[in-house]
Structure formats: structure tokens, C-alpha cells
Amino acid sequence: AQSVTQLDSHVSVSEGTPVLLRCNYSSSYSPSLFWYVQHPNKGLQLLLKYTSAATLVKGINGFEAEFKKSETSFHLTKPSAHMSDAAEYFCVVTLGYGGSQGNLIFGKGTKLSVKP
Amino acid sequence: DTAVSQTPKYLVTQMGNDKSIKCEQNLGHDTMYWYKQDSKKFLKIMFSYNNKELIINETVPNRFSPKSPDKAHLNLHINSLELGDSAVYFCASSHNIAGGMGEQYFGPGTRLTVT
Numbered sequence: 001a002q003s004v005t006q007l008d009s010h011v012s013v014s015e016g017t018p019v020l021l022r023c024n025y026s027s028s029y030s031p032s033l034f035w036y037v038q039h040p041n042k043g044l045q046l047l048l049k050y051t052s053a054a055t056l057v058k059g060i061n062g063f064e065a066e067f068k069k070s071e072t073s074f075h076l077t078k079p080s081a082h083m084s085d086a087a088e089y090f091c092v093v094t095l096g097y098g099g100s101q102g103n104l105i106f107g108k109g110t111k112l113s114v115k116p
Numbered sequence: 117d118t119a120v121s122q123t124p125k126y127l128v129t130q131m132g133n134d135k136s137i138k139c140e141q142n143l144g145h146d147t148m149y150w151y152k153q154d155s156k157k158f159l160k161i162m163f164s165y166n167n168k169e170l171i172i173n174e175t176v177p178n179r180f181s182p183k184s185p186d187k188a189h190l191n192l193h194i195n196s197l198e199l200g201d202s203a204v205y206f207c208a209s210s211h212n213i214a215g216g217m218g219e220q221y222f223g224p225g226t227r228l229t230v231t
Contacts, residue, residue: 034219043120043222045222088157104149106158107156
């Protein structure tokens, strides 16, 4: 069965310092993996996705994530945090195989706080 | 040009009432979804529709029923509302691509409060 675990429920960084949001997945098949961001009282926006192409994926707003099959990880990083990055981040895995199309499995989310 | 829109944005109602939430997408996608986000921000899929056919139906109460009049719309009807139905409901859509689904685009959410 597919699952995704976000290792930190809350991460706090100072503005200008690096961001690391950790995600581990479990999947019987080659997964598709996504990171979504949700700003307060807003909908979800796709940051980036991995679909078996390049293992290092670049997304919007300077974020990137690296797919590491040996570690079953898909951690999200950004070199320098900005105040506007403060939000809830969700790591997501899809079944996306055969008849189980489109079933996104969400992690429980990591709240990123950015201090001035 | 809103890609995925939902109405209403806020819905406050009393227990026992029946309500509907509407969703429309103008992306030409062929699959639409409904998700529930609880007070702890946990998101779980409820339903999806592909070409007017239900393909995912998670273990949600049968008081919840999706209705899709066409590919661009997927409405959510809820009968006999309960306090535990209070949550934010998100609609999403995606394009069916070979080997699986494309990324999903989400609406802004509908905050349902049952009193």
C-alpha cells in the first residue's frame, strides 16, 4: 500500500537560511510524487512533481526536491527562506497505476514558519 | 481566469440540513475530485469522477453524494448534516495521462461549519 510520512509537523527557520522539509514514501510501484503548498486560508498550489524523469526536480519559488529511491525519500529544499514561504507544505504520492488512477495520498503536512 | 472554482466559499448551516457545494473547472480536464480537510489540516480524498463515471469512492458516509452533470462540473451534495462534517472541502481536477494521472489543480476550498 502507498503511504507518505512527513517527518516534521513544524519547521521554523530564519529568513535567508536554508529550508529542509522531509518526506519519506512507501509505494509498491514507481510512484509519482508531489509537493503542494497551502498558504493560510488558501487552496493548494503545486510546487513541483516527480514522475520518473530527472531525480532532481525544480519547482516554483526557488524550491526543489530530490527523489532518492534507495532512501525512499523526496525531501523539499530551498537555499534561502523568504517570509512569504511561511505556509503548510504537503508531500503527496499517487497510486496512478492501472485502475487506481488519481488517488493522491497526502502526508499530514509540515508547517513552515519563517522568522525575520 | 479561475481554473477551478467552488461556490460558496463559506457555508454555515444547522445540523440536519441538506446542502450542496458546486465546483467548476475550465481546464478541459477529464477527472475531478472532492477532498475533505479536517481541523488538523489532514487531507483525504472522498470521490473522483472520470468521464462522468465514479472511479473512487472512499469510505465516506452515503449522506455524501457527488453529482457530475458534465465533465466541467462536479457538485457535492450532503444530506442530514452532522457536526463532524465541519471541515474545508476542496475540489480538484486533473488530466488523465498515460501511466497515471497528471497533477491535480485545486479550487480555493469551501469552509463548511455545521452548528
